[in-house]
Amino acid sequence: MSSPPLTRPVKPIDRTLALYTIDEACAYLISLPSRVAAMHAWECAANLALKVRENPTNTMVEEFTRQLELALFVTDRLDLTVGHTKISVLLERAREQAS
Numbered sequence: 001m002s003s004p005p006l007t008r009p010v011k012p013i014d015r016t017l018a019l020y021t022i023d024e025a026c027a028y029l030i031s032l033p034s035r036v037a038a039m040h041a042w043e044c045a046a047n048l049a050l051k052v053r054e055n056p057t058n059t060m061v062e063e064f065t066r067q068l069e070l071a072l073f074v075t076d077r078l079d080l081t082v083g084h085t086k087i088s089v090l091l092e093r094a095r096e097q098a099s
Helices: 022-031 040-054 058-074 087-098
Strands: 005-010 019-021
Touching (some): 005 058, 019 022, 022 040, 022 058, 040 087, 058 087
C-alpha cells in the first residue's frame, strides 16, 4: 500500500528532494538528531505523525503537513525556495505554538 501524500511538498534544506509522502516525512523525523527531535515543534510533529498514520484523513494530513512545515521553519531547516506556506503564516503559527 502506498503512503498518502502530504498536502504539499515540504523541502528540508538538508535534503536534495522535497518530502512528498507521510512515509518520507516519518523517515525524516526518525533521522533527526535527538537534540532537534526533542524540541517542542518536532515532538508535536511526531505525535501528529502517529495519528495521521492511523487515520490519514484529509484534515489530519493537512494538520501534519502544517506542523512538519512549522517544525522545519522554527529550527531553520525549511527550504524557503520551494513552494510552501507564506512566511507570515509560519511566523504566526510559531507564535501561537510558543504561547
